[in-house]
Structure formats: structure tokens, C-alpha cells
Amino acid sequence: xxxxxxxxxxxxxxxxxxxxxxxxxxxxxxxxxxxxxxxxxxxxxxxxxxxxxxxxxxxxxxxxxxxxxxxxxxxxxxxxxxxxxxxxxxxxxxxxxxxxxxxxxxxxxxxxxxxxxxxxxxxxxxxxxxxxxxxxxxxxxxxxxxxxxxxxxxxxxxxxxxxxxxxxxxxxxxxxxxxxxxxxxxxxxxxxxxxxxxxxxxxxxxxxxxxxxxxxxxxxxxxxxxxxxxxxxxxxxxxxxxxxxxxxxxxxxxxxxxxxxxxxxxxxxxxxxxxxxxxxxxxxxxxxxxxxxxxxxxxxxxxxxxxxxxxxxxxxxxxxxxxxxxxxxxxxxxxxxxxxxxxxxxxxxxxxxxxxxxxxxxxxxxxxxxxxxxxxxxxxxxxxxxxxxxxxx
Numbered sequence: 490x491x492x493x494x495x496x497x498x499x500x501x502x503x504x505x506x507x508x509x510x511x512x513x514x515x516x517x518x519x520x521x522x523x524x525x526x527x528x529x530x531x532x533x534x535x536x537x538x539x540x541x542x543x544x545x546x547x548x549x550x551x552x553x554x555x556x557x558x559x560x561x562x563x564x565x566x567x568x569x570x571x572x573x574x575x576x577x578x579x580x581x582x583x584x585x586x587x588x589x590x591x592x593x594x595x596x597x598x599x600x601x602x603x604x605x606x607x608x609x610x611x612x613x614x615x616x617x618x619x620x621x622x623x624x625x626x627x628x629x630x631x632x633x634x635x636x637x638x639x640x641x642x643x644x645x646x647x648x649x650x651x652x653x654x655x656x657x658x659x660x661x662x663x664x665x666x667x668x669x670x671x672x673x674x675x676x677x678x679x680x681x682x683x684x685x686x687x688x689x690x691x692x693x694x695x696x697x698x699x700x701x702x703x704x705x706x707x708x709x710x711x712x713x714x715x716x717x718x719x720x721x722x723x724x725x726x727x728x729x730x731x732x733x734x735x736x737x738x739x740x741x742x743x744x745x746x747x748x749x750x751x752x753x754x755x756x757x758x759x760x761x762x763x764x765x766x767x768x769x770x771x772x773x774x775x776x777x778x779x780x781x782x783x784x785x786x787x788x789x790x791x792x793x794x795x796x797x798x799x800x801x802x803x804x805x806x807x808x809x810x811x812x813x814x815x816x817x818x819x820x821x822x823x824x825x826x827x828x829x830x831x832x833x834x835x836x837x838x839x840x841x842x843x844x845x846x847x848x849x850x851x852x853x854x855x856x857x858x859x860x861x862x863x864x865x866x867x868x869x870x871x872x873x874x875x876x877x878x879x880x881x882x
Contacts, residue, residue, distance in 0.1 A: 509826070510569050513577035515819035521581055521811020522671055533650030535589070535807075538582040543642045546575035547635055554631035584814060585807025588798055590651050600794035601735035605728050608787060612724030613637070620717060674809045682862030683800060684816055686747075687793070689855060691820035693754045693848045694789045696828035697761065697841065701782065704765055704837055722776075723783045730787025737788075738795060743867045744859030750789050751852045757781050758845025765837030793817060799866045 529537030549572040558565045584603075591599045614634070622630045674680055705715055737746055760778040763769035797817070801809040832840040859867045 509822065510566065510573055511818060511822050513570070513574040514580070515815055515822055517577060517581055517811040517815035517818065518671065519815070520578070521815065522805070522808040524578070524582055524585065524811075525805060525807045535582045535586040536645070536648065536650045539579050539586075539645060540642075542575045542579040542582070543638075543645070546572050546579065547639055547642070549575065550631060550635040550638065554628050554635065557627040559627070581807065581811050581814070584810045586650075588801050588806040588810050591798065596798040597738040597791075597795045598735050600798050601731045601791045604731045604787060604791045604794060607790070608724045608727040608731070611727075619715065623711065670805065671808055671812055674805070674812060678862045679800060679865065680813075682858050683796065683813060686796075686855065686858055686863070687813075687817050688820050689851050690747075690789060690793060691817075691824040693751055693844075693851055694785060695821040696824040697758065697844050698782065698786065699825050700828050700832045700837070700840065701761060701778075703832075704761070707837075708764075718779065723779060726780050726783035727787030730784040730789075731791040733784070734788040734791040734795075738792070738869060740869050742859070742869060743792060743796065743863075744856055746788070746792050747855045747859070748852050750785055750792075751848050751855060753781065753785055754848035755845045757785065758841045758848055762838050762841040762845065765841060796863075796866055 524535075524538050528534045529541065531537045532540055549568055553565060553568040553572065556564045556568060587599055587603065618630055618634055621633060625633075702715065705718075710718075734746065757778065760769065760774060760781070764775055764778055769775075797810060797813045801813060803809065828840070831843075835843070
């Protein structure tokens with residue numbers, strides 16, 4: 490969407506506001522407990538919500554195919570918002586299911602596989618379908634997208650929902666009167682520290698991404714070229730980042746990964762400043778900027794979701810996971826909106842210098858968070874201390 494809107498002359502600030510379309514993910518904390526309080530009487534505790542929301546999302550996508558943003562933005566935006574809500578609820582059910590069934594030693598790789606799947610989806614959506622849009626237009630592209638999602642959803646209809654793992658208490662499984670308590674989870678010092686870490690991650694790793702897409706468009710790349718770049722380089726490199734994170738977390742503490750990532754984000758900011766100001770005109774520097782950004786994005790998202798998995802295990806896993814994911818998305822799209830307006834006010838060069846220096850400064854509070862409130866989530870998966878005990882409300 491940012492590339493399509495920029496190609497039609499929309500401002501950076503207006504493109505930044507498109508992050509509001511992702512508010513259903515950011516507002517997960519408002520409805521995450523509903524899925525656990527009111528499981529649907531079909532298919533299973535998680536599967537029922539997954540199936541019905543996927544069907545509703547597909548219906549909305551078919552309607553969206555007949556309403557191009559070139560004819561007016563209001564109706565397409567409303568339809569995209571509704572579709573994103575259905576996908577966000579489905580995503581919440583899937584995440585709760587993963588938290589229920591994964592064993593402690595499987596969580597980092599479970600998170601890495603989830604993020605790899607996300608980037609594979611982005612590779613198709615932001616790569617293949619962006620190229621198709623460039624050649625075929627809005628309606629045909631969205632019809633093809635709907636058919637593709639339908640094919641991916643069909644296997645879920647034949648999946649038998651697994652039972653919850655041994656960390657879940659018998660009371661949580663058998664006592665239907667036990668309700669999730671979101672406020673008790675939010676009040677924990679560890680949860681508050683995670684909120685701070687998510688804010689830092691949004692500023693350092695998320696705020697520059699959408700501005701960088703607009704920078705590529707302003708450098709003369711058309712949607713088809715950006716889509717090809719995303720398809721053949723961006724998303725595969727993000728997958729490399731997730732795999733490297735999975736290997737890293739088996740042997741090394743989480744704080745070292747975040748500190749290294751902040752330092753690399755500082756380097757990325759300086760490279761982006763040089764590209765924006767034509768100081769670095771080499772295609773190799775541009776390639777290094779894009780490659781480093783994608784590897785960092787994949788790695789840091791895998792690390793964040795590993796932390797969320799570790800912190801959410803317990804009788805109200807879906808609720809706790811939804812709260813943390815909601816805060817992660819909320820901080821991300823707030824950072825993207827602010828970055829859009831800040832980059833428009835300052836220009837690309839000063840914006841990326843500001844971001845680079847901030848990334849380096851954040852190394853120190855990140856270290857302190859993991860040494861204090863997040864100590865129990867910091868150990869490598871191979872160490873006994875990495876086993877997170879279930880939270881009892």
C-alpha cells in the first residue's frame with residue numbers, strides 16, 4: 490500500500506497514516522480475553538475462531554476487489570480495516586494455540602518459524618502481488634490474492650486441534666468458571682519492562698522501514714521494481730535473519746542479541762542517510778542498506794516473539810500473548826506514523842541521522858532491562874533457567 494499510494498502522489502505523512510489500517514493488531518489487548526472466555530462451539534477451542542474469521546476475511550477481500558483506491562479511499566480503507574480485524578482475530582487464535590502446545594525448548598524456533606511464515610507471506614503480498622498489480626491492476630490482483638488465501642486456509646479445516654501442553658494446570662483446562670485476568674498480567678514488573686523494550690524496538694527497528702520504501706520510490710523505482718526487490722532479496726534475507734536468531738538464542742543470552750541489533754541499526758541509519766543525500770551513490774551501498782535492514786527486521790521480530798512466547802505461558806496464554814502482541818503492534822504503528830511526519834518535516838537525511846544516533850544510545854537501557862526485570866527471559870534455550878514457569882493469576 491505505501492508504494493501504491495506514493496506512486497499516485499500521496500505525501501509521506503498521509504502514507505504514514507496508513508499504519509492505522511493495522512490498528513486491529515495493535516488493539517488485540519482489547520479483545521484477546523474474549524476468545525478464551527467464549528470459545529466457539531465448533532471445531533475446537535482455537536480452531537473455531539481461526540476458521541470463522543478466515544472465512545469473513547475472505548468475503549471482505551472479495552468485496553475489496555471491486556473497490557480500487559483510485560476511485561476513492563474511504564470505502565477501500567473501511568474494507569481493509571474490516572479485513573485486517575478478521576485476520577487479527579485469527580492471528581490471535583493461532584498465537585494462543587502455539588503458546589499452548591510448544592514446549593520450552595521449542596519456543597525460540599517456534600517463534601522463528603512463525604516470523605519466517607510472516608515474511609513468506611510478505612514476500613508474496615509485497616512482492617508477487619505488487620508485481621501483478623503493476624501489470625494486471627487492482628481487481629484481478631485481489632481476486633488472485635483471495636484465491637491464494639483460500640487455498641492456504643483449506644488444510645486447517647482438516648486439522649485436529651492438539652491438547653494443551655503439560656505446563657497448563659488441570660484447573661485451567663477443566664474449570665470453565667476460571668476467567669482470564671488481563672490486569673493481573675499487566676501489573677507484573679516483567680510485563681512492564683517488556684512494554685518498555687517493545688517501545689524501544691519500535692523506534693529503532695520499525696520507524697525507518699516505511700520511510701525507506703518511500704525513499705526507494707523517490708529515487709525513481711516503480712512499484713514493479715520495488716516488488717521484485719522485495720520478492721528476490723528482501724523477504725529471503727529476513728528469513729535468513731530469523732534463522733540466525735534461532736541459532737543465536739540456543740547458545741547466547743537475549744540481551745546480547747538486542748544490543749548487537751541496536752548497533753547494527755545505527756549503522757543502517759548512517760547508510761540510509763548517505764543514500765538519501767547521494768553521498769553513497771553506489772548500487773552496492775544501496776544493496777547493503779536493503780540487505781542489512783531485512784536481516785535486522787527478521788532477526789529482531791523473531792527475538793521479540795520468542796520473548797512474548799516465554800512471557801505468556803500459563804492458563805491465560807492467549808490473553809497474555811494478545812496483550813503483548815497488541816502493545817508490539819501499537820508501538821510499531823505509532824512509530825511509523827511519527828516517522829512519516831518527522832521525515833517529511835526534516836527530510837530523509839536528518840531523519841536518518843537522528844534515528845542512527847538514537848539506535849546507538851538505546852544500547853544501554855536495553856542492557857539494563859535484561860539485567861533487571863527481564864532476567865528470567867534472558868537465558869539461552871539450552872540453559873535450564875530458560876524454562877519459563879506458567880503465570881498463575
